[in-house]
Amino acid sequence: MNIPVADDLFRKSRWPRLEAKRVDLNFREKLIFSVICVHFVLMTLFVADMQQRQRTFLLEAAAEGALKQASLTADAAAFWMIADDTAGMNALLQSSRHNTPARYAFIMDLRGQVLAHTNKEHLGNFISDTETLRVLQQPKQPHVWSFDDNLIQVAAPVTVEDATLGWVMLGMGTAPALEQLRKIGLDGLLYTLAAIILGAVAAWLLANIVLRQLGLILQGVDRLHNNELTRAIPVVAHDEIGRVAQALNRAMSSLRQSGERLRREMLERARAQQRIRFLSRKLMDGSEDERKRIGHDLHDELGQSVTAFQFGLHSLRDLLPENAADARELCEKLIGYAEEMGDNVRRIAANFWPAALEHMGLMVAGRAFVRECAERHPHISFSFKEEVPEEQRLRRMAPRLELACYRILQEAVTNAVRHARAGSITATISRREDDIVLRVQDDGQGFDAAAILSQDNEELAGIGLIGMHERAAALGGHLDVASAPGAGCSIEARFPVVLRSQAISG
Amino acid sequence: MHRITFVVKQVHGPAGPCLGPGEPQPRRSLGRLLRVLLPLLALLALIACSPEGRESENLPSYRKTPAIPRGAPVYRMALPPLANVKRVYASHLPLVESINARVTGFSVRLVVPQNYTDLARRLQAGEFSLALVDPAQTTESLRYGYRVAASTGDGDSSRGLIILRNDSDIRAIRDLEGRPLSFPAAGSFTSTLLPKSFLHEWSVDLSACPMRYVGSAASALMSVYFGKTEAAGIGLMQWQQFTSEHPDISSSLKIGWVTEPFIADALIIHDGMPRGHARQVTEALLSLHEIAEGRDALQRIGLPRFTAASNDEYRPAAEFIRRNAAVFSHDPQPPLREGIP
Numbered sequence: 001m002n003i004p005v006a007d008d009l010f011r012k013s014r015w016p017r018l019e020a021k022r023v024d025l026n027f028r029e030k031l032i033f034s035v036i037c038v039h040f041v042l043m044t045l046f047v048a049d050m051q052q053r054q055r056t057f058l059l060e061a062a063a064e065g066a067l068k069q070a071s072l073t074a075d076a077a078a079f080w081m082i083a084d085d086t087a088g089m090n091a092l093l094q095s096s097r098h099n100t101p102a103r104y105a106f107i108m109d110l111r112g113q114v115l116a117h118t119n120k121e122h123l124g125n126f127i128s129d130t131e132t133l134r135v136l137q138q139p140k141q142p143h144v145w146s147f148d149d150n151l152i153q154v155a156a157p158v159t160v161e162d163a164t165l166g167w168v169m170l171g172m173g174t175a176p177a178l179e180q181l182r183k184i185g186l187d188g189l190l191y192t193l194a195a196i197i198l199g200a201v202a203a204w205l206l207a208n209i210v211l212r213q214l215g216l217i218l219q220g221v222d223r224l225h226n227n228e229l230t231r232a233i234p235v236v237a238h239d240e241i242g243r244v245a246q247a248l249n250r251a252m253s254s255l256r257q258s259g260e261r262l263r264r265e266m267l268e269r270a271r272a273q274q275r276i277r278f279l280s281r282k283l284m285d286g287s288e289d290e291r292k293r294i295g296h297d298l299h300d301e302l303g304q305s306v307t308a309f310q311f312g313l314h315s316l317r318d319l320l321p322e323n324a325a326d327a328r329e330l331c332e333k334l335i336g337y338a339e340e341m342g343d344n345v346r347r348i349a350a351n352f353w354p355a356a357l358e359h360m361g362l363m364v365a366g367r368a369f370v371r372e373c374a375e376r377h378p379h380i381s382f383s384f385k386e387e388v389p390e391e392q393r394l395r396r397m398a399p400r401l402e403l404a405c406y407r408i409l410q411e412a413v414t415n416a417v418r419h420a421r422a423g424s425i426t427a428t429i430s431r432r433e434d435d436i437v438l439r440v441q442d443d444g445q446g447f448d449a450a451a452i453l454s455q456d457n458e459e460l461a462g463i464g465l466i467g468m469h470e471r472a473a474a475l476g477g478h479l480d481v482a483s484a485p486g487a488g489c490s491i492e493a494r495f496p497v498v499l500r501s502q503a504i505s506g
Numbered sequence: 507m508h509r510i511t512f513v514v515k516q517v518h519g520p521a522g523p524c525l526g527p528g529e530p531q532p533r534r535s536l537g538r539l540l541r542v543l544l545p546l547l548a549l550l551a552l553i554a555c556s557p558e559g560r561e562s563e564n565l566p567s568y569r570k571t572p573a574i575p576r577g578a579p580v581y582r583m584a585l586p587p588l589a590n591v592k593r594v595y596a597s598h599l600p601l602v603e604s605i606n607a608r609v610t611g612f613s614v615r616l617v618v619p620q621n622y623t624d625l626a627r628r629l630q631a632g633e634f635s636l637a638l639v640d641p642a643q644t645t646e647s648l649r650y651g652y653r654v655a656a657s658t659g660d661g662d663s664s665r666g667l668i669i670l671r672n673d674s675d676i677r678a679i680r681d682l683e684g685r686p687l688s689f690p691a692a693g694s695f696t697s698t699l700l701p702k703s704f705l706h707e708w709s710v711d712l713s714a715c716p717m718r719y720v721g722s723a724a725s726a727l728m729s730v731y732f733g734k735t736e737a738a739g740i741g742l743m744q745w746q747q748f749t750s751e752h753p754d755i756s757s758s759l760k761i762g763w764v765t766e767p768f769i770a771d772a773l774i775i776h777d778g779m780p781r782g783h784a785r786q787v788t789e790a791l792l793s794l795h796e797i798a799e800g801r802d803a804l805q806r807i808g809l810p811r812f813t814a815a816s817n818d819e820y821r822p823a824a825e826f827i828r829r830n831a832a833v834f835s836h837d838p839q840p841p842l843r844e845g846i847p
Binding site for chain 1: 599
């Protein structure tokens with residue numbers, strides 16, 4: 001039974017597109033890629049969030065610093081504005097510019113006239129853009145009046161008590177903050193790189209640790225596959241995978257013990273089977289010897305007696321007068337009985353020991369047997385086929401082999417005649433260089449071979465099939481029975497060829 | 507059809523070990539790793555390196571003429587830096603606002619120079635249309651196109667004081683001889699010139715006294731408080747203001763001597779100011795005490811009222827300075843020049 005593995009399930013899944021895009025990764029790659037991806041995603045989120053926070057913080061700090069600087073400048077400028085000292089105001093802006101990297105700074109009065117400016121070109125000019133002039137209408141407190149990604153512009157009123165003398169305007173570039181932000185981003189990139197590299201190295205080490213034990217387990221499984229159960233799997237990890245290795249070692253140990261036990265039992269069984277087969281062969285040999293002796297006795301003694309009796313009856317008939325018709329008829333009847341008895345004795349003797357087999361070989365004996373069966377059972381169509389290469393025809397096989405083939409032929413044909421209700425029976429003997437195949441096929445009613453040959457039907461199986469099998473097995477061959485109810489039966493016996501010359505020399 | 511064989515065949519499992527030829531062979535992971543890593547790092551670099559900021563287009567713009575139409579003329583009114591200029595400015599701001607409320611066609615803006623030298627220089631240059639100055643500065647300014655329009659009173663409050671520490675060992679005025687003295691400024695009339703004249707009259711050899719001009723009345727008093735000088739010269743009004751603002755410090759100080767009263771401060775007007783505007787300012791000042799707002803403004807600077815005055819009323823001041831010129835010549839920078847009218 002094929003157990004569907006994950007790949008099979010995957011292929012049969014509802015998402016064929018996924019199958020097309022599937023990438024085969026080994027465990028190490030999966031682990032490393034997973035760690036890299038997790039580090040990348042988390043660190044990217046962290047860096048992005050940190051950058052956003054830092055951006056907000058830095059820009060707010062820059063704005064706050066600008067407001068503070070503008071307020072301080074406004075406080076200091078009050079003295080100069082009170083004194084109406086534009087030179088003092090310009091000196092103040094120049095000095096404050098050293099402390100703060102302002103893009104520009106200027107002091108304007110309430111009419112929008114520039115009293116002091118970091119760029120002397122604008123001294124005495126008037127503010128012309130409405131955006132800046134709107135500052136004059138704003139509440140008298142420091143505030144950010146313009147803010148973009150590049151420039152933070154703040155205004156701080158120059159006041160004395162409740163009186164407003166003018167405004168200090170300060171434009172602070174965000175470049176330093178953005179530069180700092182870029183450095184933070186680069187730092188974040190380096191940290192992310194470091195995290196990815198460290199994570200990948202850690203994942204690689206972890207994968208090596210895990211895979212080392214897995215590799216050892218895999219080698220152990222390979223050894224298990226090859227029935228090499230003597231070497232235990234080295235346990236190098238004291239974790240779940242190590243426990244798997246230990247469990248596998250225990251299983252291998254149990255398997256080894258079971259295997260050894262099984263081998264012992266099989267050995268004993270094989271020995272017992274060998275003994276049984278030896279005894280069976282001895283029994284068959286004894287039986288064949290006995291059949292041979294009986295066949296010889298029947299043929300030589302009873303057959304001679306019957307022949308002598310037959311001759312006596314012929315003599316007696318010839319001695320009877322011509323008018324003793326009744327006696328002569330009786331003699332004739334007895335002569336017929338004697339002839340029939342002689343035929344029966346020869347047939348029985350041949351059954352016990354086919355003299356043709358001994359003298360003429362398997363093919364002749366087999367054909368004679370089939371012919372005899374055909375004579376005795378004319379309602380069944382018999383055929384005998386021999387497929388023997390020309391060069392093999394004169395080479396006799398070992399007597400034991402010929403006998404086994406003949407007996408199997410006898411048993412198979414007899415069974416078919418008796419039980420199969422066959423219309424035709426075909427016996428084929430095919431001989432090749434190395435083996436010989438005997439096949440008996442009929443078109444009878446057939447039988448459930450599995451049921452017949454099961455353990456529960458040993459008696460039904462009869463001695464016939466078992467005997468045929470034993471005869472085949474005793475000579476290193478095998479028997480193949482194929483049948484089903486209504487489908488006839490085919491019995492095939494295959495033997496390795498042993499020539500008579502080899503048997504004699506052996 | 508069932509087929510039964512009696513031959514036991516060797517049953518083979520899948521050929522080969524568990525890692526058979528069908529299994530994926532180990533691959534070179536480095537290339538695959540780089541293929542994944544490089545795009546990730548490029549993306550990360552893009553995230554990390556934000557674009558540089560561009561030049562803002564929202565900068566202020568300028569032009570030569572005012573966007574807000576130029577209004578009525580503004581005249582600057584100068585005050586001497588008697589104390590912290592902010593405080594001087596704040597205390598005199600109601601006065602200017604009251605003037606502006608009562609004049610038409612122009613306005614007055616208050617200016618407090620950072621020091622006496624700057625005040626004198628700018629008075630000499632005629633930068634201020636109006637000035638509220640002491641008698642010495644008044645007499646000096648008369649030479650540069652100014653004239654006296656009003657006086658701050660009868661001069662009773664125009665007294666100089668010599669301040670000592672409570673624990674001072676000075677018992678007699680002559681004990682001050684050789685001791686360091688602090689003054690707000692060399693040219694301050696009530697704070698410097700009157701006390702020096704007083705000391706001279708009491709036979710204190712000022713040439714033996716180290717003089718320290720520290721910029722303001724409060725600083726002169728703090729010098730005494732910290733023991734840097736033994737005594738400080740200061741005007742009566744400045745002392746009163748200091749004691750109200752710093753009662754804890756002033757409680758450690760005491761008045762050693764008080765000079766006789768002299769001429770009060772004067773409002774001087776430059777000749778460059780149109781006469782009509784000058785008249786409006788003078789009239790506004792002289793009538794300030796008649797309205798509540800004006801009285802509040804006068805009270806903030808410690809004056810009861812302004813009275814009408816002329817250049818002639820300040821000739822005694824010029825005489826006083828000429829008479830004590832030798833005494834004042836001990837100053838490193840004599841505040842007044844020869845030939846004061």
